[in-house]
Amino acid sequence: MLTKSFIPTLLLAAWLPLAQAEEFAIDPTHTYASFEIDHLGFSTQRGQFNRSSGIVEFDPEGKTGRIDISIDVASLDTGFELRDKVLRGESWFNAKDHPYIFFRSQTLIFTDERLSAVDGILVMLGEVRPLRLDISRFKCGFNLAKRQHGCGADATGVLRRSDFGLSNGLPFIGDEVRLRIQVEAYRP
Structure with missing residues (x-):
């Protein structure tokens, strides 16, 4: 049984691991x-979303953090405008009623000291489903070109x-859709 004095302690304990996390925009x-998808067995069709936003919080010592990414559905781009209009329309992505696709991390997975995967949820067209993202490259440090500390x-x-x-x-x-996300995030 939880007592009233125990609840604030529990909330503080749940918050503490992220207290050391740095925030990046x-x-x-x-x-x-x-994304990549099979097209009639003849080819692999590709496209991308050109606008996204979100935050990354990361504590390398505690191996904790979170990732929240919003993808603007209206920015869908397959390189063929007529197809893009159809895909943005009501029968497909319905950008008018569902303007964003969201990914929110739940667990960061490390192999030794390296971030190797992120388990989270994907929200698209009002449906919520689990999604694992495998991480093939991960780096935090000072970007000389941007003159900022960040992660990618x-x-x-x-x-x-x-x-x-x-x-x-x-x-x-x-x-089956193969999703690829390249991300860079920097201190605000």
Whole structure:
């Protein structure tokens, strides 16, 4: 049984691991979510979202942190404007009613001292599903070109679009989507 005096202590204990975390703002000029999907078995179609925002909190000593990324659906770009308009429309991503895709981390996973994966949730078209992002590159340090301290990563994950209600064109257009996110974030 939790006592009234125990609850503030519990809340403080839950907050303490992040107290040492540094906060970084997502750099929208170096952060893109891109995707790959099978097209009729003939080719792999690719696209990206050109606008994103969010924050990264990271404590390398405590191996804790969090990642919150918002992806602007209206910035979808496959290199073909007519297809982009269709994909942004009501039958697909419905950018008018669902203007953002969100990723929020739940657990940072380390292999030895290296961040190797992030388990979190993806929110798209009002559906919430778990998503693991594998980290192939991760670095924090001073960026000489920007003259700022920051962190960057390359992340990949796989999702099924039908889990989010995107069943158009199945089975001709693939259900499996390979998601790639390159991210850089710097101290505000």
